[in-house]
Amino acid sequence: MYGVAVDALGMLSTIATGLAIDAYGPISDNAGGIAEMAGMSHRIRERTDALDVAGNTTAAIGKGFAIGSAALVSLALFGAFVSRAGVTTVDVLTPKVFIGLIVGAMLPYWFSAMTMKSVGSAALKMVEEVRRQFNT
Incomplete structure (x- = not known):
């Protein structure tokens, strides 16, 4: 269980970077929406669409990372509970x-x-x- 706990801690140590990357998706999506509502040129809309695709990709990666770290933390927490409570x-x-x-x-x-x-x-x-x- 020590290895699982260390692995979970390692994944959680980069959580600030992961959250910052995950926040990029909605920001780029909103930029595209604002450009469309403001009636900007087609060239600007192409750029915001490219940023939106990159934002969706980074959001998907961030979600997978969050699910993996949550699963490891849950496993480590359950192991700590079983060890502390003396449950066999x-x-x-x-x-x-x-x-x-x-x-x-x-x-x-x-x-x-x-x-x-x-x-x-x-x-x-x-x-x-x-x-x-x-x-x-």
Whole structure:
């Protein structure tokens, strides 16, 4: 388990760079949208499209990195819990363990749903504000 913990720590040590790279995607996408709404030339739109493709690629790489580091951290955390609690066996058929597995499996989906709902409502308000500003 020591190797897994060190590996997870190594992946997390570059998290600041990964987050900065992951933030590039939406910025380049917004630049393309602004260029299109502002009626810029086709040449500028081609450049922003190229930046958008690069941004989507870096975002995909960042997401894969985040998933891998989260899996390793989860494994290391579970190993630390088992070691500290002195658990020798985990019986999945025990009701408390089974309920914990079900609830634990549901939490990421619930969190994702709440995040997407709030992002959707914020994006809708932003679109309404942009339309209001363009109409006046």
